[in-house]
Amino acid sequence: MDEIEQTNVEQNDVLNVGYTDVPGTMLTESNAICDFIKKTKIQDVLNWGRKNSLWFTVNAMGCCGVELLATGMAHYDTDRFGIIPRNSPRHADVLIISGYVTRKYLPALKRIWDQMPAPKWCICFGDCAISGGPFYESYSTRQNIEDYFPVDVYVPGCPPRCEALIQAFVELQKKIEAKKDKGTEY
């Protein structure tokens, strides 16, 4: 858990930078503007933009990671949905958990999740990410991943096909459009 504490400290350091030094900027500590926008039609426009630019992290954790990589290749052309693989979590909107989460890997995965800028979404890809798969009841596997990440879409399969991942992205787009996703608090 030391990794997570370290991430929190780093985030606080980022927040404590004096933005008031920049001329022409105002600093507010309330969410009033953001909450007001969420009730208006502007949020629909924002969501339209967000759902059409779902960039995902190339975080291949297991054998499902091969399907994840293949989805990002030219053959499936996911760019027509606005889905682009990104190598840095700081550029990405969607974290795809594509394998079993071990006790040792969970802090690193949380760190990746914390590095992604909001709004962000999470997809569980494959049986291992959903339930542990064949590694369910292992001494080193973490079960119930939704306790740690707000998972929007589950994709069953061992491994699921690339089309299933594209389908998951389309479902996620529908959720975002309907304001039912867990990435944003409405």
Next chain:
Amino acid sequence: MDANSIISSLTGKFPEDIYDASVESDIRIVAKVKPENVVEVCRYLKEDLSFGHLCCELGADYPDRNEIETVYIIGSYDHPVVITMKALLPRDNPEIESIVAVYWNANWYERETYEMYGVKYLNHPDLKPLLLPEELHGEWPWRKDYKGFPNKTARNLV
């Protein structure tokens, strides 16, 4: 050298330390070794009998016999023979001399056996957990009486 002559060479050199030696097939030798002198036996195997390839080193837990076995599987490039040596250790305090001084690649094998079974290797250069996170250290998850398996039902299954 064939399997029988290797066994006679080993038992002739170490009559006290090697026991229960037998030929499993034409290319496999099984023997048990006293834990105190495993380094000398390995050094003799490597330098005099040209068994230069430590294929694997592992542990095995036998709760009914109250023993933990450390198994050395050693191959050779000169003889068509693979030796499986077993050292029996008491289960409550398994300690054995490290063979990193003879076979350098035993380093990570011994670290893994240490973290999974709790076999303490004396004079190991860097005996710390290899794969497991810190929170699992000291639980010895590959022992048969390990109880720490997760019992939470994954909610997605039901």
